[in-house]
Amino acid sequence: MKKLIIYCIAFLFSGILYAQEEQQDIKKDTTKLKEIIVLGRRKLNNYRQEKTLSSIDNFLEKANKVTMIKRGNYAWEPSLNNMNSERLTVTIDGMQIFGACTDKMDPITSYVDVSNLEKVHVGSGQQGTENGHGVGGGIDLQLPASKYYESGLKTSVDLGYETNGNYKTAGLDLEYSGNKFYITTDGIYRKSDNYNAGGDKEILYSQFEKYNISLQTGFKLSEKESFDANVIYDRATDVGYPALPMDVSLAEALITSLTYNYANDSTFISSLESKLYFNTITHIMDDSKRPDVPIRMDMPGWSDTFGFYNKAKFNLKKHNMLINVNGFYNRSLAEMTMYPNDPNQPAMFMYTWPDIRTLYSGIYAKDEYSLDESKTLSASLRFGYHQNQIAKEEGLESLQIFYPNIDDTKSRFLASFSTDYIYKKDHYDMSFGLGYGERAPSVSEGYGFFLFNSFDNFDYIGNPTLENEKAIEVNIKTNYHVNKLHIGIESSYFHIMDYIIGNIDNNISSMTIGANGVKVYKALSYATIFDVYLNSSYSLSKSLSVNGTVGYNYGKGHDNENLPLIKPFSYLAEMSYNKEKFNAALQLEGNGNQSKYSSFYGEDETPAYAVVNLNLGNVFIINQNKLVLKYGLENILDTNYSTYADWNNISRQGRNFYINLSLINF
Numbered sequence: 001m002k003k004l005i006i007y008c009i010a011f012l013f014s015g016i017l018y019a020q021e022e023q024q025d026i027k028k029d030t031t032k033l034k035e036i037i038v039l040g041r042r043k044l045n046n047y048r049q050e051k052t053l054s055s056i057d058n059f060l061e062k063a064n065k066v067t068m069i070k071r072g073n074y075a076w077e078p079s080l081n082n083m084n085s086e087r088l089t090v091t092i093d094g095m096q097i098f099g100a101c102t103d104k105m106d107p108i109t110s111y112v113d114v115s116n117l118e119k120v121h122v123g124s125g126q127q128g129t130e131n132g133h134g135v136g137g138g139i140d141l142q143l144p145a146s147k148y149y150e151s152g153l154k155t156s157v158d159l160g161y162e163t164n165g166n167y168k169t170a171g172l173d174l175e176y177s178g179n180k181f182y183i184t185t186d187g188i189y190r191k192s193d194n195y196n197a198g199g200d201k202e203i204l205y206s207q208f209e210k211y212n213i214s215l216q217t218g219f220k221l222s223e224k225e226s227f228d229a230n231v232i233y234d235r236a237t238d239v240g241y242p243a244l245p246m247d248v249s250l251a252e253a254l255i256t257s258l259t260y261n262y263a264n265d266s267t268f269i270s271s272l273e274s275k276l277y278f279n280t281i282t283h284i285m286d287d288s289k290r291p292d293v294p295i296r297m298d299m300p301g302w303s304d305t306f307g308f309y310n311k312a313k314f315n316l317k318k319h320n321m322l323i324n325v326n327g328f329y330n331r332s333l334a335e336m337t338m339y340p341n342d343p344n345q346p347a348m349f350m351y352t353w354p355d356i357r358t359l360y361s362g363i364y365a366k367d368e369y370s371l372d373e374s375k376t377l378s379a380s381l382r383f384g385y386h387q388n389q390i391a392k393e394e395g396l397e398s399l400q401i402f403y404p405n406i407d408d409t410k411s412r413f414l415a416s417f418s419t420d421y422i423y424k425k426d427h428y429d430m431s432f433g434l435g436y437g438e439r440a441p442s443v444s445e446g447y448g449f450f451l452f453n454s455f456d457n458f459d460y461i462g463n464p465t466l467e468n469e470k471a472i473e474v475n476i477k478t479n480y481h482v483n484k485l486h487i488g489i490e491s492s493y494f495h496i497m498d499y500i501i502g503n504i505d506n507n508i509s510s511m512t513i514g515a516n517g518v519k520v521y522k523a524l525s526y527a528t529i530f531d532v533y534l535n536s537s538y539s540l541s542k543s544l545s546v547n548g549t550v551g552y553n554y555g556k557g558h559d560n561e562n563l564p565l566i567k568p569f570s571y572l573a574e575m576s577y578n579k580e581k582f583n584a585a586l587q588l589e590g591n592g593n594q595s596k597y598s599s600f601y602g603e604d605e606t607p608a609y610a611v612v613n614l615n616l617g618n619v620f621i622i623n624q625n626k627l628v629l630k631y632g633l634e635n636i637l638d639t640n641y642s643t644y645a646d647w648n649n650i651s652r653q654g655r656n657f658y659i660n661l662s663l664i665n666f
């Protein structure tokens with residue numbers, strides 16, 4: 001009955017979400033086929049419904065097609081079109097960066113903060129291949145553009161508090177902008193204790209603490225040429241992972257880049273951007289706070305990446321062209337030392353990532369051709385050369401136990417292609433796209449050595465002989481606007497060949513005490529993934545509107561087994577009131593029962609849930625300052641729930657009161 005009421009409310013509101021994107025600052029330009037999430041602090045206005053000091057994870061979760069997989073309260077893993085890390089390219093301003101954790105505790109999104117970024121580009125499927133090869137899509141976390149505003153010195157201060165978990169946030173931003181020179185620096189600090197799930201149940205090991213500082217500076221050589229330098233340092237300590245058997249004592253990243261820009265409207269090449277970059281990550285896991293572990297372990301990991309890209313834009317009559325030549329070199333190393341409880345036994349050491357060196361170089365080209373005012377045809381291509389090398393002799397020998405014929409190096413060619421047709425009229429627009437893409441196996445899929453996965457309780461062994469994973473994709477998107485009503489449909493279908501997934505191997509015994517066995521990465525001959533979202537909104541008056549979204553997803557292997565981590569039926573309904581200096585929004589958000597769960601891959605059935613949130617905001621202008629106040633109550637009914645994306649069914653936050661305050665000096 002309760003469910004029925006919830007569905008009824010959802011459909012009453014239906015007209016369902018996201019027509020207000022422009023107001024909410026989650027702008028979707030259908031001509032670009034990309035979803036853009038704006039984070040810039042100076043662009044803060046009162047139309048954004050949620051917290052201003054949300055983590056990037058929280059902002060990403062608002063995007064259509066994106067879900068965050070949670071192993072705790074920090075460092076969520078983005079999933080796009082029901083595909084996660086290995087199948088996506090996640091980059092920071094076009095820079096490749098790879099996490100250093102064999103257990104996916106450190107997605108790239110955890111090493112930046114909202115203060116570092118201006119916006120996030122989410123490209124679904126083959127529309128997300130500008131920076132690299134992927135099957136599910138690309139997420140690019142973009143740094144702020146150069147700021148030659150001649151506005152002198154400006155400051156802004158952010159403060160946030162949330163009752164659940166006693167979560168504190170503080171941020172400071174300084175910016176000096178001149179005619180030929182600018183410099184900005186900011187810092188943000190976040191600390192949370194264990195949070196409580198609905199019904200005041202404390203979730204042990206869900207605490208975290210982190211700070212992030214960044215510096216960006218630039219100068220103009222001439223009116224057309226400039227240089228930018230950017231440094232981000234991010235350090236998280238004492239991060240608990242309630243869904244995993246270990247925590248993290250240190251996750252640290254240093255991200256640096258130097259960029260040369262050239263812009264000229266009157267020449268054939270309208271802009272040129274060349275970047276050189278380096279980033280290094282250190283990740284230290286820690287089980288010292290867990291009272292009962294079968295064996296104590298040290299598991300550090302490192303990832304270093306050097307890279308570059310050269311990007312040029314051309315305008316030729318009705319053509320809009322872009323060419324991006326890029327390359328990187330990554331080193332991924334992870335170790336495991338096990339200390340038996342009996343001190344007379346020797347410690348056991350092995351490389352879980354045996355110093356894998358990845359070299360990539362490739363070229364991307366895109367052309368947008370406008371057939372006439374309302375029709376655009378676009379096509380993109382990416383070709384690349386990808387090479388993996390096992391640098392540790394011990395690592396190679398260990399893998400040769402299972403694959404006697406492998407060499408230390410493996411090279412691949414990767415290709416991707418997409419084409420889109422876009423038709424746009426005043427009250428109607430539609431796009432239709434086709435794509436083909438390939439990706440190389442990740443370091444874990446190719447070379448991981450006894451990586452324990454607490455989701456299905458198996459140790460995983462990589463497979464250096466895997467073929468490239470390949471996908472054929474069809475997508476369609478359409479929007480209608482009639483008076484005060486907006487309706488949109490967005491859908492993608494993927495046919496994925498040589499779909500990489502772990503398969504039980506009964507001939508190998510597990511290393512982890514208590515594990516169910518060992519899985520080796522193999523490929524299903526094919527798998528299919530489908531998603532469809534219906535968005536709509538209706539304006540009741542100038543300031544009052546309702547909007548909502550319903551989504552349906554589907555994923556199966558060739559053997560008719562359900563794929564893991566496929567989102568069940570989902571909905572979001574919102575009623576919002578927006579005035580220039582005040583806003584309020586009441587949200588209902590939930591999922592249906594996860595009936596198509598994958599017991600074969602370790603999932604159980606997650607029941608339906610629904611939560612209600614209330615968000616409020618005020619803006620005050622005091623002299624030359626803007627004060628933005630956001631406050632509200634999340635999970636008002638204190639529902640105890642977990643979703644399909646919560647690792648090991650860890651319950652999410654119960655009732656939470658939050659307040660965010662941003663003081664911005666113009």
Ligand SMILES: [Cu+2]
Nearest residue numbers: 101103105285
């Ligand atoms: Cu880890």
